[in-house]
Amino acid sequence: MCNHYFARCGSVTLMFVLGAGGLLPAPAVEPVTVAKAADTASQAETTGPVSGYAFLQKETQQMQDDDFLNPGMQWVEAGKEMFNTLQGENGKTCAACHGEDGSKLDPKRIAQYPVYSETLGKPVTLQNQVNACWTKRMGYHPLPYDTEGAIKLEVFVQNLARGEKVNVQTDGPMRPYYEKGRTIYQTRVGQLDMACSVCHDSNAGKKIRGNTLSQGQVNGYPAYRLQHGAVAGLHTTFNECYRLFRASEMPLGNDDYTALEVYVTARGNGLTIETPAVRF
Numbered sequence: 001m002c003n004h005y006f007a008r009c010g011s012v013t014l015m016f017v018l019g020a021g022g023l024l025p026a027p028a029v030e031p032v033t034v035a036k037a038a039d040t041a042s043q044a045e046t047t048g049p050v051s052g053y054a055f056l057q058k059e060t061q062q063m064q065d066d067d068f069l070n071p072g073m074q075w076v077e078a079g080k081e082m083f084n085t086l087q088g089e090n091g092k093t094c095a096a097c098h099g100e101d102g103s104k105l106d107p108k109r110i111a112q113y114p115v116y117s118e119t120l121g122k123p124v125t126l127q128n129q130v131n132a133c134w135t136k137r138m139g140y141h142p143l144p145y146d147t148e149g150a151i152k153l154e155v156f157v158q159n160l161a162r163g164e165k166v167n168v169q170t171d172g173p174m175r176p177y178y179e180k181g182r183t184i185y186q187t188r189v190g191q192l193d194m195a196c197s198v199c200h201d202s203n204a205g206k207k208i209r210g211n212t213l214s215q216g217q218v219n220g221y222p223a224y225r226l227q228h229g230a231v232a233g234l235h236t237t238f239n240e241c242y243r244l245f246r247a248s249e250m251p252l253g254n255d256d257y258t259a260l261e262v263y264v265t266a267r268g269n270g271l272t273i274e275t276p277a278v279r280f
């Protein structure tokens, strides 16, 4: 799919991401150099994580900062409404167990997601957890990953942790998933033989038309996406990036995407949660 988020489509995008089109500041980055990106220290590791917010134009920052202007807040409100009022087969609202407006949920805990689930023996994303309560504790049919209802609930819960620091566990049982996510992040795939790290580590900070390539941090997710006119989930954004470099998308919510989420979120440990961020 072609869209303005990524400035151009397919190989044309890469031409200027990689500098061949002369749109990057000199010296142009040669594809050959970029090929070694995964081996070199990542930009996020050398300069520390930087929120996508810092790469936005001023007007977009202002839109995010003001709750009345930030269109993502309507999704938070819709999620809150669902949280307080919707009852499943079991006759329970989310609020019945977690307090009105989620008052009994711990923002510091929310900031740790994805977390390791002893019961499942693998990490769960915040959306997995919300969906588990939705089905098991309330008796609803599962909400397909990243669909509107799931996103509304997730963005509401994640917004409770706005202002907290991202704090994902990377040792203990989470270690293998973190490593797996990093491998996915650094593995070149697709017709254009690209990896996430090529754009978001090695080339972060470079201009793509009016926009700047960010580190691809996720401390604002789920985020209001101007080009969608909706709040979008993280896995949906992963798919968009894969499409951008013509690699196969993965099913939303699958284990590889969960591992990728573990790595990508932990890579931003210490960043302040901004949900709902406003992004292109």
Ligand code: HEC
Pocket: 083, 092, 093, 094, 095, 096, 097, 098, 105, 106, 109, 129, 130, 132, 133, 134, 137, 138, 153, 157
């Ligand atoms: C019948 C009680 C009940 C209902 C209803 C319920 N939950 Fe839960 N929820 C729990 C319990 C118990 C846990 C602890 C983790 C577990 O065992 O799943 C939990 C965990 C969570 C967590 C993770 C908190 C943490 O500390 O890690 C979130 C977020 C959450 N629920 C959101 C929701 C949302 C959103 C809804 C409504 C769709 C909901 N819950 C409905 C009982 C409930």
Ligand code: HEC
Pocket: 005, 006, 014, 017, 051, 052, 053, 185, 194, 195, 196, 197, 198, 199, 200, 208, 211, 212, 213, 214, 215, 216, 217, 218, 220, 223, 237, 238, 241, 242, 244, 245, 260, 264, 279, 280
């Ligand atoms: C060809 C370059 C390119 C590649 C490769 C790429 N992306 Fe992106 N990505 C972008 C652009 C352009 C944007 C939008 C502007 C920005 O935030 O950088 C973006 C945005 C994002 C964002 C949103 C950041 C925010 O602050 O809202 C995330 C998360 C992300 N990418 C993750 C990934 C992951 C994971 C991969 C690997 C599957 C990947 N990207 C591969 C170009 C790329």
